[in-house]
Amino acid sequence: AQSVTQLGSHVSVSEGALVLLRCNYSSSVPPYLFWYVQYPNQGLQLLLKYTTGATLVKGINGFEAEFKKSETSFHLTKPSAHMSDAAEYFCAVSDQSGATNKLIFGTGTLLAVQP
């Protein structure tokens, strides 16, 4: 069965600093991987996704993630944090065991950006 582990429930960075949010997955088949962002009192918004092809995936708002099969990782990065990046971030893997695409989510990482 697929699963996702997000290391660090809270991450704090200074404005302008590198953002690194960690995600490791477990999957018995080639995984489809996702990052979502949730701003306060809102639903989740898709940041980026990896299905096949290039392992470095670029998303919205300057974020990118690299699929590393050997490390079973899909870490999210952004070179320079902005105050508006403060939000909760969720990594997810697709459960491909059935006919319907179900996503299995990690427990989330709350990103704080300090001025």
Add this chain to the structure above:
Amino acid sequence: DVKVTQSSRYLVKRTGEKVFLECVQDMDHENMFWYRQDPGLGLRLIYFSYDVKMKEKGDIPEGYSVSREKKERFSLILESASTNQTSMYLCATDILRDDYGYTFGSGTRLTVV
């Protein structure tokens, strides 16, 4: 732009009440999902539906049921609300298997007192 609309942003209900949470989508998507979100637990799947009148249990279906009479509407029902069902409820949709990536509604924060 695609839209997933959840009828209430905030809801307060009493223990034992029957509660309906509504989700409507305008994208003609086959798949619809209900998740609950709790601090430290992430999102957990309650129920999902892959077609009208079709439903399947997710990971935590106990105490919940669902209804999908029309393609665009997916309702989550709390048969007898309890305080441990106080949570954020999120509806999501997806089109078939080859276009991965959910579209989420804004969520309903339910408090059961």
